[in-house]
Amino acid sequence: MNLDLFDGLPDVEMREEPLGPGAMVLRGSARLEETALVSAIEDVARAAPFRHMITPGGFRMSVAMTNCGPLGWVSDKTGYRYAAIDPVSGLPWPMMPESFLKLAVGAAANAGFPGYTPDACLINRYEPGAKLSLHQDRDEQDYGKPIVSVSLGLPAVFLFGGLKRSDKLVRVQLVHGDVVVWGGPARLRYHGVQPLKEGHHPLIGGYRINLTFRKAG
Ligand code: SIN
Ligand code: FE2
Numbered sequence: 067m068n069l070d071l072f073d074g075l076p077d078v079e080m081r082e083e084p085l086g087p088g089a090m091v092l093r094g095s096a097r098l099e100e101t102a103l104v105s106a107i108e109d110v111a112r113a114a115p116f117r118h119m120i121t122p123g124g125f126r127m128s129v130a131m132t133n134c135g136p137l138g139w140v141s142d143k144t145g146y147r148y149a150a151i152d153p154v155s156g157l158p159w160p161m162m163p164e165s166f167l168k169l170a171v172g173a174a175a176n177a178g179f180p181g182y183t184p185d186a187c188l189i190n191r192y193e194p195g196a197k198l199s200l201h202q203d204r205d206e207q208d209y210g211k212p213i214v215s216v217s218l219g220l221p222a223v224f225l226f227g228g229l230k231r232s233d234k235l236v237r238v239q240l241v242h243g244d245v246v247v248w249g250g251p252a253r254l255r256y257h258g259v260q261p262l263k264e265g266h267h268p269l270i271g272g273y274r275i276n277l278t279f280r281k282a283g
Contacts, residue, residue, distance in 0.1 A: 082176070085226055085236065088212070088250035090177050096216050097243035099165055103218065103277075104269055106163035107189060110134045113160045114152045116191050122146065128196035129259075135162035137186040137282045139205065146205050148186060148282045162187055169245070170214045170279040177247035179212045184279040192222065192262040192274040200225060200235075200258040203280065211281035212249025218242055218277070219270030220262060227256035242267060 081093040096103060116130035119141040133139060137148040138159040152159050166187055174182035190198070203213055217224075217240040224238045224246065233256065240246065248255055262274055 085238070085246070085248070086252060086255075088178075088252035089226070089248040089255065090246070091238060091240070092173055092176055092245040092247065094243045095173055095176070095245040096169055096218065099169055100218070100243065100269060102163075102165040103169070103216075106165050107218075107275060107277075109163070110160045110189065113157075114138075114155055116189075117154055128193075129198055130191040130193070130196075132159075132189050133187060134160045134166070134189065135185055135187045139186060139188045139280075139282070148205060166277065166279070169216065170277075173214050173216075173245045173247055174212055174249075177212065177249070179247065179249050182211060182214070182279075182281070184211070184214065184281055186280045186282040188278040188280070190276040190278065192220070192259065192276070194262050194264040194272065197261040198259040200227060200231060200256050202254050202256055203278075204254060206280055206282045208281070209253045212247050212253065214279040215246045215248075216277040216279075217244045217246075218275040219267040220265045220272070220274040222262055222274050223260040225256075225258045225260065229254055229256070231256055242269070 083091040114132045116132050118126045118130050121141055122145050140149050170184050171182045221241045224240045225235045226238055227233045227235045
């Protein structure tokens with residue numbers, strides 16, 4: 067007998083996995099809100115389509131990106147920065163959906179960072195082969211607030227290092243619904259994503275989508 071039928075809720079397991087001081091994985095935290103999140107992502111992408119940005123070095127990023135919220139992260143030949151206007155549409159980025167904000171604020175609080183006020187959400191879309199090289203998130207004005215990173219769709223290997231590029235990396239398998247939070251002493255830890263493997267996810271199809279929340283301004 068499937069007991070899940072009785073409470074009408076999907077079988078969602080949630081678990082906290084520490085990744086050192088100030089950092090943890092909240093397994094499955096985004097699962098209960100998955101349908102609201104997916105339709106909100108579709109709304110954002112209609113107004114501000116996914117695009118492959120160019121790095122300051124002139125390379126096309128393999129991850130397609132868009133943003134929502136007051137500020138959006140952008141990259142072009144002149145550098146990385148946060149901008150209030152989407153350079154593709156010429157309009158402000160779409161508003162941050164209520165479901166996004168609720169998830170990010172709740173996850174930050176559960177990880178020990180109450181009172182989170184993100185003003186930027188970068189939406190990363192990985193197709194098979196897409197990756198993100200090791201980097202620090204350091205384009206924000208102040209490092210006092212954590213990063214909240216939500217994984218949806220295909221699984222990926224998240225590389226989590228230390229404060230120096232050469233520090234040892236831990237490999238963390240992230241699956242649909244997992245949320246990673248890093249702040250405080252972990253705020254500037256290096257991180258990246260290994261090339262995505264082919265696959266099919268029932269809700270997202272052949273992609274991984276990552277929502278990265280930040281207090282940028
Ligand atoms: C990022 O560092 O912006 C994204 C990390 C991820 O996709 O998990
Ligand atoms: Fe990052």
